[in-house]
Amino acid sequence: MLKNRIIPCLDVKNGRVVKGINFVELKDAGDPVEQAKIYSNGGADEICFLDITASNENRETIINIVKKTAKNCFVPLTVGGGIRTIKNITDLLLAGADKVSINTAAVNDINLVVDASKKFGSQCIVVAIDAKNISKNKWEVFTHGGRNKTGIDVVEFSKKVEKAGAGEILLTSMDRDGTKSGYDIELLKMVTKNTNIPVIASGGVGTLDHLYDGITTGGASAVLAASIFHYGEHSIKDAKEYLNSKKVPVRL
Amino acid sequence: MNVTIVDYQSGNISSVINSFKQVAKDKVNIKITSDLNKIKLSDKLILPGQGSFKSCVDSLNRINGLHDALKEFAIINKKPLLGICVGLQMFGDVGYEESETKGLGWIPGKVTKIDNQNGKFKLPHIGWNEIEIVKESKILKDIQNKSHMYFVHSYEFVPGDKSVITATTDYSSKIVCSIEKDNLFGTQFHPEKSDKTGLKVIENFLNL
Numbered sequence: 037m038l039k040n041r042i043i044p045c046l047d048v049k050n051g052r053v054v055k056g057i058n059f060v061e062l063k064d065a066g067d068p069v070e071q072a073k074i075y076s077n078g079g080a081d082e083i084c085f086l087d088i089t090a091s092n093e094n095r096e097t098i099i100n101i102v103k104k105t106a107k108n109c110f111v112p113l114t115v116g117g118g119i120r121t122i123k124n125i126t127d128l129l130l131a132g133a134d135k136v137s138i139n140t141a142a143v144n145d146i147n148l149v150v151d152a153s154k155k156f157g158s159q160c161i162v163v164a165i166d167a168k169n170i171s172k173n174k175w176e177v178f179t180h181g182g183r184n185k186t187g188i189d190v191v192e193f194s195k196k197v198e199k200a201g202a203g204e205i206l207l208t209s210m211d212r213d214g215t216k217s218g219y220d221i222e223l224l225k226m227v228t229k230n231t232n233i234p235v236i237a238s239g240g241v242g243t244l245d246h247l248y249d250g251i252t253t254g255g256a257s258a259v260l261a262a263s264i265f266h267y268g269e270h271s272i273k274d275a276k277e278y279l280n281s282k283k284v285p286v287r288l
Numbered sequence: 289m290n291v292t293i294v295d296y297q298s299g300n301i302s303s304v305i306n307s308f309k310q311v312a313k314d315k316v317n318i319k320i321t322s323d324l325n326k327i328k329l330s331d332k333l334i335l336p337g338q339g340s341f342k343s344c345v346d347s348l349n350r351i352n353g354l355h356d357a358l359k360e361f362a363i364i365n366k367k368p369l370l371g372i373c374v375g376l377q378m379f380g381d382v383g384y385e386e387s388e389t390k391g392l393g394w395i396p397g398k399v400t401k402i403d404n405q406n407g408k409f410k411l412p413h414i415g416w417n418e419i420e421i422v423k424e425s426k427i428l429k430d431i432q433n434k435s436h437m438y439f440v441h442s443y444e445f446v447p448g449d450k451s452v453i454t455a456t457t458d459y460s461s462k463i464v465c466s467i468e469k470d471n472l473f474g475t476q477f478h479p480e481k482s483d484k485t486g487l488k489v490i491e492n493f494l495n496l
Binding site: 037038039040041076081106107108110111112129130131132133134154155156157158159160203204232233234257258287 | 299300302303306307310338339340343404407410411412413414415416417418436438439440441442458459480481482483484486487
């Protein structure tokens with residue numbers, strides 16, 4: 037049986053992790069390479085890097101991090117942030133990323149998703165959607181790290197990226213992100229019911245129960261979280277054992 | 289020993305390179321090339337494959353003489369070859385992704401889309417799934433039954449002769465995920481992304 041995936045996400049800025057993991061064995065709390073290794077050894081099903089570096093000149097930095105990480109990390113590695121061109125994707129994949137996550141560029145030009153999935157295969161193209169609730173059962177797509185509204189409906193856009201060839205959707209609730217109040221389950225339900233590709237839930241995890249809800253009620257194939265893992269509140273192992281005890285299929 | 293990862297522009301092979309180098313350490317020489325002579329002189333080959341069946345076959349055919357060099361290596365000289373994902377699928381006669389495309393025709397069979405049972409099963413089949421070992425295989429040596437491997441694909445290889453199947457995985461139906469026929473080996477899962485268990489498969493292949 038296919039297992040639900042647990043994906044820790046590391047926000048990387050100028051080559052350093054912005055939120056650190058609270059592990060004792062960690063020599064350098066801000067080193068993404070070392071943190072990825074700890075997560076991978078700890079049973080993470082995939083690792084996600086989100087490059088939140090503002091400037092374009094810093095692309096080399098994330099590429100070097102990916103290179104170093106990929107040498108010691110034998111679970112899938114997804115990298116997102118600032119991807120605008122086929123060249124950006126090629127560089128990251130050559131460095132050792134297994135998938136890339138495209139956000140703003142997919143909204144600006146859906147052909148990037150079409151071209152990228154044709155060139156590299158759907159399996160390595162994830163479209164990240166930042167969603168904000170605007171009225172009952174209505175969510176709007178935001179871009180540029182949540183700063184710009186687009187007027188685009190999240191469900192319609194999800195269908196569009198599926199058709200364009202995306203292999204997965206990484207769905208973040210902007211309303212819940214950082215609140216620790218749980219995923220936006222209604223949003224998840226809406227997108228998972230209206231698409232036929234896997235959806236990764238993101239934004240708002242505060243407890244292990246939230247992971248459970250995202251999978252069982254929300255219909256997510258994978259759950260992404262940052263702070264509950266970074267601050268050492270829970271290990272990946274805790275999360276998996278908890279889900280397993282509640283009969284959610286996970287890789288132990 | 290010289291082991292070559294065939295580089296035919298079949299998409300992202302960085303992880304394959306990293307994982308083979310990790311397992312090989314200094315004991316085995318790992319090369320990445322599309323040079324026909326180097327391929328022919330290798331002791332073992334890895335045929336990766338990402339993207340669609342059609343795009344992989346097209347890329348392979350774009351390199352003049354590669355098809356024949358692979359055939360000479362694997363079919364005439366019967367040296368060990370491991371196909372990964374679409375690399376395995378291409379062993380078949382025909383694939384139906386994008387459009388009907390002829391495969392290498394080394395193992396009778398076809399590559400068809402996984403039945404999603406009217407949306408009940410999301411595609412691609414992405415993530416960790418258990419493998420059910422149905423027959424002893426050299427590359428699955430010392431790997432426990434029901435081990436988890438990492439999958440990402442929407443199409444499956446359906447061989448005509450079921451005796452080549454060494455493991456299956458359950459997703460909509462029993463999907464063929466490991467095959468062995470004489471010197472030909474193939475995995476639908478990605479050993480390079482399947483953590484320690486995957487590295488063990490790579491080690492087994494290098495130790496053949």
